[in-house]
Amino acid sequence: MGLQLRVLGSGSSGNCSLISHGETHVLIDAGFSYREISERLVQYGLQPEQLTAVLVTHEHGDHVRSAHTISRKMKIPIFTTEGTFATALQEKPLFDWVEVFPGRSFQLGAMVFHPITLPHDAADPVGYRIECGGRVMAHMTDFGYVSSLVRESLRGCDLILLEANHDLDMLRNGPYPWSLKQRIASKLGHLSNEAMLEVLQEIAHDGLEHIVFGHLSETNNNVPLLRAQVRQTLRRMGLHELAFTIARQDQICDLLEV
Numbered sequence: 001m002g003l004q005l006r007v008l009g010s011g012s013s014g015n016c017s018l019i020s021h022g023e024t025h026v027l028i029d030a031g032f033s034y035r036e037i038s039e040r041l042v043q044y045g046l047q048p049e050q051l052t053a054v055l056v057t058h059e060h061g062d063h064v065r066s067a068h069t070i071s072r073k074m075k076i077p078i079f080t081t082e083g084t085f086a087t088a089l090q091e092k093p094l095f096d097w098v099e100v101f102p103g104r105s106f107q108l109g110a111m112v113f114h115p116i117t118l119p120h121d122a123a124d125p126v127g128y129r130i131e132c133g134g135r136v137m138a139h140m141t142d143f144g145y146v147s148s149l150v151r152e153s154l155r156g157c158d159l160i161l162l163e164a165n166h167d168l169d170m171l172r173n174g175p176y177p178w179s180l181k182q183r184i185a186s187k188l189g190h191l192s193n194e195a196m197l198e199v200l201q202e203i204a205h206d207g208l209e210h211i212v213f214g215h216l217s218e219t220n221n222n223v224p225l226l227r228a229q230v231r232q233t234l235r236r237m238g239l240h241e242l243a244f245t246i247a248r249q250d251q252i253c254d255l256l257e258v
Ligand SMILES: [Zn+2]
Pocket: 012, 015, 060, 062, 063, 142, 215
């Protein structure tokens, strides 16, 4: 029985992944409507009733959107930091809230979740490194630069979901107002393709089986460009065998298991 990743959708307007082992099914983020998430679960042959918990990484709408509805309807707990709870969930009816402390691991089924602090313009955002039966997965989006903590958390993984938000030239020459361009490119913004490829070169190793690129900007990135950049980098590194997927906003990714 392996560690499974189902990306229900990822991009600047909505993010939701399901991490599973056996009968334990944990959502990371709920950035689509309850109905949309239910429909996408059904496409994988799963029902919302099978969910064990919802982990919300931070309070931005593309991550938190229907978390409270899922928690209430499915009677499952929401796990967030205090900062995320206070900014996005405190006022809403929830079934149960469990506080997450960056650096302090917790277990759901046989899976151990390590919350990792991320540099992002949110109250107390986290990414996750997940370990189970010797298998390791990292799930990291929404960070402006690769801190040494993030870099260490990405090492030694079998499977990674990593942000590839924007191409620097597309952002620079694109239609966004200057202030928004600055916010995205800042240390508390989002990870560029270029920065992602740089860290990929540092953390790629023979045991890395698959990498999913997520949280693409619809305006400042595009799939063929990113695919070409990734292929070129992997070729240069002699890692052309490394399988990768570019996650989409509007469709689910194939089930990945390590
Ligand atoms: Zn986001």
